[in-house]
Amino acid sequence: MDKIVKSIASSGYFRAFVLDCTETVRTAQEKHQTQASSTVALGRTLIANQILAANQKGDSKVTVKVIGDSSFGHIISVANSKGEVKGYIQNKGVDIKKTATGEVLVGPFMGNGHFVTIVDYGTGNPYTSTTPLISGEIGEDLAYYLTESEQTPSAVGLNVLLDKEDKVQVAGGFMLQVLPGAPEHEITRYEERIQKMPAISSLLASEDHISALLDAIYGEDDYKLLDESPLSFHCDCSKERFEQALITLPKTDLSEMKEEDQGAEINCQFCGTTYYFTENDLEKLINDKA
Missing domain, CATH: 3.90.1280.10 (HSP33 redox switch-like)
Structure with missing residues (x-):
């Protein structure tokens, strides 16, 4: 079962979310019959939205629109605070890989555009925020949004790994945020650790990638697990x-x-x-x- 695990450093200066979204993204691929690059792009967007929705309370809904002007077109996702997410990508048939390594490419084919979030608190006055796409890799775009729009310095890693048949093998990611009052030397220490941490793809490939992500984020520092809740692909259409x-x-x-x-x-x-x-x-x- 997919899940999100919320944690906080014992110092109180940092918090981290780590996610296993494998079934969520696998379901999305099966429902939309996406090709490799489209699967990864859509999957990363779903994971990003589940991170944002996990910050909300009550019956809030978060819509994420990744609006690019290249191969993928628009990617739209809607998530709620219960861990449920749905979404689609305009062009389902993008399948571009590096010739030498077979790595699935995403960022170069998103193009220029915007990362748009709409938070609906159920009051009839949704809050909309827009930041430019800085790479099209989704994780970097989410980190930029959190830092610029929500004024919360953040590091984000998201990915979807495919098997030899381009089916979803594993999907997940993390978000690390600096909390108010964190001293500069502690921020520098965490920045250095994040820069040196293994690639998100190798961490997701671990047998227990939730633990691998937490260990990479906190290193030898103590931390507390705050909450663990389920995630799923769920569409409320009827x-x-x-x-x-x-x-x-x-x-x-x-x-x-x-x-x-x-x-x-x-x-x-x-x-x-x-x-x-x-x-x-x-x-x-x-x-x-x-």
Whole structure:
């Protein structure tokens, strides 16, 4: 089962989240049938959003939009404070690897654009923040957003590793943040440790990558585990929700679907589920509008 583990240094100067999102990203790949690069780009975005949502309380929802002008197009994700996330990528078929190593490439094909976050607290006044994409690698873009927009110096590592058949093998990551009052020499010490830590891909490849990530972040420093909670890919779409969308259409449009198309077919972008509305379903909606 996927999970996020929250921790804090015993000094109280730093906190870290570490995540196992393997099943989450694997489900997304299966639902959207993404190719290698698209799988990694979408997966990293889902992980980034789960990190952001883990900072929220109550029934808040966080929407992340990675808006690039190159091969991937836009990547959209929505997560809530319960650990549930959904998302999709505009171009599912990007599959570009380094010839020599077979490494899946992401950043160079995101292009220029923006990292947009929308936090909906359920009050009707969502908060939106936008920062530029600095690399397209998603983790670096998230760290830049946290540092610039939320004024919280952060280090972030995210990745999705694929097997020889380009299926999701493991996915996860970490976020380390400096807390108020941290002395400069302690910040420098952690910065040096992060710079020297093994590549995120090698840590994720460990047998227990949650422990490997925590050990790499804290080194010999003591820390406390604060919380562990589940994560999952979950889409809250339903036929009833799409029915509510259809009923907002003019009667002429509904009648045209009924008479000319003999029904309607609606596909959920976030999870790929298709909902069918028969002629009788549409007739009922037409009568309800009347």
